[in-house]
Amino acid sequence: MRDSLLFVGVFSFAINLLMLTGPLFMLQVYDRVLTSRSIPTLVTLFAAVVILYGFLGLFDFVRARVLSRCGYRLDVELMSAAQSAWIRSGTQPGTETVRPVADLSAIRRFLCSNGLPALFDLPWVPIYLAIVYLLHVWLGVLATLGALAVVAATLINERITRNPIARSATADVRDTNFSEAANRDAEAIVAMGMVDNVGRYWRSIRQGALSEAQTAGSRSEIAQSFTKAMRLLIQSGILALGACLAIFQEISAGSMIAASILAGRALAPIDAAVANWKNLIVSRQAYGRLHKTLGNEALHSVPLALPAPKGHLTATGVIKMADADRQGRRRAILNGVQFALRPGDGLGVIGASGSGKSSLAKLLIGLWRPDRGEIRLDGGTFDQWDRNVLGNHVGYLPQSVDLMAATIRQNIARFDPTVSDAQIVEAATLAGVHELILTLPDGYETDLAKGKSVLSGGQAQRVALARAVLRRPKLVVLDEPNASLDADGEAALINAISVLRRSGSCVVVMAHRPSAIAAVNKILFLKNGHQVQFGEKVQVLRKLTRAVPGRNIRLASQGNPR
Numbered sequence: 001m002r003d004s005l006l007f008v009g010v011f012s013f014a015i016n017l018l019m020l021t022g023p024l025f026m027l028q029v030y031d032r033v034l035t036s037r038s039i040p041t042l043v044t045l046f047a048a049v050v051i052l053y054g055f056l057g058l059f060d061f062v063r064a065r066v067l068s069r070c071g072y073r074l075d076v077e078l079m080s081a082a083q084s085a086w087i088r089s090g091t092q093p094g095t096e097t098v099r100p101v102a103d104l105s106a107i108r109r110f111l112c113s114n115g116l117p118a119l120f121d122l123p124w125v126p127i128y129l130a131i132v133y134l135l136h137v138w139l140g141v142l143a144t145l146g147a148l149a150v151v152a153a154t155l156i157n158e159r160i161t162r163n164p165i166a167r168s169a170t171a172d173v174r175d176t177n178f179s180e181a182a183n184r185d186a187e188a189i190v191a192m193g194m195v196d197n198v199g200r201y202w203r204s205i206r207q208g209a210l211s212e213a214q215t216a217g218s219r220s221e222i223a224q225s226f227t228k229a230m231r232l233l234i235q236s237g238i239l240a241l242g243a244c245l246a247i248f249q250e251i252s253a254g255s256m257i258a259a260s261i262l263a264g265r266a267l268a269p270i271d272a273a274v275a276n277w278k279n280l281i282v283s284r285q286a287y288g289r290l291h292k293t294l295g296n297e298a299l300h301s302v303p304l305a306l307p308a309p310k311g312h313l314t315a316t317g318v319i320k321m322a323d324a325d326r327q328g329r330r331r332a333i334l335n336g337v338q339f340a341l342r343p344g345d346g347l348g349v350i351g352a353s354g355s356g357k358s359s360l361a362k363l364l365i366g367l368w369r370p371d372r373g374e375i376r377l378d379g380g381t382f383d384q385w386d387r388n389v390l391g392n393h394v395g396y397l398p399q400s401v402d403l404m405a406a407t408i409r410q411n412i413a414r415f416d417p418t419v420s421d422a423q424i425v426e427a428a429t430l431a432g433v434h435e436l437i438l439t440l441p442d443g444y445e446t447d448l449a450k451g452k453s454v455l456s457g458g459q460a461q462r463v464a465l466a467r468a469v470l471r472r473p474k475l476v477v478l479d480e481p482n483a484s485l486d487a488d489g490e491a492a493l494i495n496a497i498s499v500l501r502r503s504g505s506c507v508v509v510m511a512h513r514p515s516a517i518a519a520v521n522k523i524l525f526l527k528n529g530h531q532v533q534f535g536e537k538v539q540v541l542r543k544l545t546r547a548v549p550g551r552n553i554r555l556a557s558q559g560n561p562r
Contacts, residue, residue, distance in 0.1 A: 004070050011063040012120035018056040019265055020131075023258035025049050030254030063117060071111030078104055078294065085293045099173055100293045103286035110283035115276030121269035128266035132238075135255045135262075136245055139238055143263040146234030150227045150270045157223035157277055164216035165281045171209030178202055184402075220278050227274045231267040235260045303386050309378040309393050311343035311474040311506035313364065317373035320359055333359045334529045337373075341522070343474065343504045346497055348517030348537065351526035357510040358399050360526070361479045364508055365396050377475060395468035395476035399483070399510070401461050405449035408437055412444075412466045423471055430499060431466035432492020433459070457484040462492065469496055472503050479510040494519045 025045060033042045082100040089100075110116060125147060133140030182189060182198055189198050242256030251259075273280070318337040321330045334356045341347055349357050362368045363375055366382030374381055382390070391414075403411050412427055413419040424444065428434040436459060440446045448454055455463065461484045468476060478497075482490050497519035500507050511517045523540035525533040533540045 001070050001074065004066055004073075008063055008066050008070075009120060011059050011066070012117070012124075015056060015059050015063065016121060016124040016127075018052055018059070020262075021049055021052040021056070023131075023261045023265075026261060027252075027254035027258040030257060031252045032254075063120075067116055068112045071108040074111065075104055075108045078290075081294050082290070089293075100290055103290040103293075106286040107283050107290065110276075110279050113276060113279055114272060115279050115283075118269050118272035118276060119280075122273065125266050125269060128262050132259050132262050132266070135259045136242075136251050138245065139241060139251075139259045139263075142237055142241055143234060143259075143266060146230055146237070146263065147267060147270070150230050150267055150274075153223045153226050153230070154270060154274050154277070157220055157274060158281070160219045161216045161278065162281055164212045164219070165278060166285055168209055168212035168216060169282065169285060171205065171212055175202070175206050175209050178205055216278060220274075223277070224271075224274050227267070227271045231264060231271050234267060235264045238263045303384050305389070306378075306380060306385060309390070309474045311341075311345075311504060312376075312378045313341040313475060313506050313508075314376045315339050315364070315373070316376075318360075318363060318370045318375060319372035320356075320363060320368065321371045332529055334363070334370075334526075335531075337524075337526075337531045339522075339524060339531075339534045341506050341508070343506055344501050345522055346501050346507045346509065346520030347522045347524055348520040349508065349510045349524045349526060350512075350517065353512070354528075355526040356529040357512075357526060358479050359529075361396075361399075361477050361508070361510050365394055365475070365477050366390075392471065393474045395470070395473040395505075397461075397464050397468040397478045397481050399479040401457075401464045401484075403448050403455075403460055403463060406447070407442075407444065408440075408446050408448065408463060409444040411448065411463060412470060414467060414470060419470065427466040427470040428463075430469050430472075430496050431462050432489065432495065433462040433466050436462070458486055458489055461485060462489055465493065465496065469500060472500060472505055474505055476500055476505050476507045477510075478508070478516075480512050480516070481509065482513055482516045490515050 028045055029042070032038075033045065079101070082104045085100045129140060129143050129147060132143045179202060182202065189195055238260045239256060242251060242259055245251045246253055246256050315337050318334055319332060320334040322333050324330050337360060339347070349360060351357055359368070363370055366375075366385075366387070369383075377385070377390075404415075406415070409424055412424050425434060428437060428444075437444055437446070440454075446454060461481070465478070465481060468478065478493075481493055485493060493516070497507050497509065501519070501521075507520070509516050509520055517523065517537065521537055522535065523533065523537045524531065525540060525544060533543060
């Protein structure tokens with residue numbers, strides 16, 4: 001946007017040059033018109049003033065319009081990247097404060113505000129002061145002292161408001177995250193009488209954000225009031241000093257008036273900058289965060305286009321560490337996971353809660369990267385694939401299902417306009433949810449944005465399963481897919497896994513209930529993040545039932561072990 005900003009700089013030059021119209025007009029009226037009593041001279045001067053102020057208004061309008069268009073252009077050009085970064089940040093821990101879309105909006109608002117034109121006018125402060133010096137040196141000295149006092153107040157304001165504004169922004173993000181989480185979990189909060197307690201904790205978070213914002217605002221208001229009062233005081237002081245100099249006939253009355261106007265004009269950009277200082281700091285911090293976020297996105301070059309994967313999945317010595325605790329220690333979520341799967345294989349990952357099943361699921365689809373070891377799909381690591389292209393060949397059903405606020409059709413189609421109706425119906429049929437969708441009043445056009453009561457938990461999970469199996473991807477990872485399913489839903493799930501395997505897909509199922517592994521042929525047993533057993537299902541289950549007597553009845557009763 002440098003060309004546009006250079007254009008704004010040129011117009012700022014013209015605007016500030018035309019701002020001399022008022023002081024020069026006053027100078028001519030007092031020194032020429034009043035002394036000569038010439039009406040034609042006054043009319044000529046005023047006609048020139050009308051024309052010059054007309055151009056001033058036009059240039060100021062153009063400058064504001066260009067900055068406004070720059071803001072919207074910035075939003076349009078970076079919105080896609082910011083949204084992608086925002087969505088990707090949801091897959092990584094420790095990114096709760098990353099809000100690139102909000103940062104982009106903050107920058108756009110600053111570009112469209114009065115703050116940026118004030119910054120373009122700041123270089124003219126010494127020029128206006130120099131003109132005051134030309135009228136009389138003592139007038140220039142007084143105006144310079146006032147400008148220095150205002151600049152000092154501005155720098156102090158910057159120093160004392162920067163940290164509170166940053167802390168306020170962080171607290172605002174935390175406030176927003178908590179309020180959104182409370183809205184998502186509203187049913188449990190209301191049912192268990194947690195409204196007052198949750199509201200009390202939320203208010204404590206919000207009060208912290210408001211306290212920091214009030215601290216920054218109070219300090220900024222002091223600086224703003226000081227600069228405004230100083231500007232008016234300097235103008236009056238120059239009038240008083242100018243009157244004194246005029247009495248001793250060192251300057252004319254016109255020079256006195258012109259000097260007062262010029263001094264006010266010299267301090268006006270600083271006054272405007274202080275008035276918009278909070279927005280400046282907020283947008284500058286937003287720019288830093290956005291630059292870092294999108295800079296990290298830019299580091300990911302577009303990989304070479306690889307052939308469509310066939311479904312060969314390997315994990316070699318995979319180790320994944322948790323985030324550091326308060327003492328800086330990190331524990332292993334997964335340690336030494338190693339296996340190989342071929343197209344058509346079905347792997348059931350079993351283990352107690354907290355054994356690392358969901359973490360492994362995120363690693364197998366490339367959402368997380370292992371700290372050590374590697375996971376490869378058809379011989380390539382996930383960073384060697386174009387994620388948008390690879391996503392067409394990957395199906396994923398997360399443990400916690402949240403469908404998008406759109407129609408069922410759009411959700412199953414993954415918002416891809418190239419997906420045909422036949423492919424949507426095929427996916428829904430494979431997930432056993434086609435007939436259920438048809439019973440809804442609007443069918444596939446049912447809008448899930450109208451409320452949470454449209455689908456039950458099991459129905460939403462089956463719609464999410466249909467989304468995962470769309471176009472029968474070559475790698476399908478299902479994280480506890482039967483957590484909310486009834487008997488019919490489990491039967492549909494087992495059938496879907498069998499169909500996918502027969503079509504050559506590699507299916508991995510994170511299972512907490514034994515029925516989920518009825519259609520797989522391999523088992524991986526995790527315990528506290530460590531791989532205990534891996535192999536053919538019958539052999540692994542036989543070893544486990546021997547190690548833990550009593551389990552054989554429960555496991556063997558769940559469908560055909562083969």
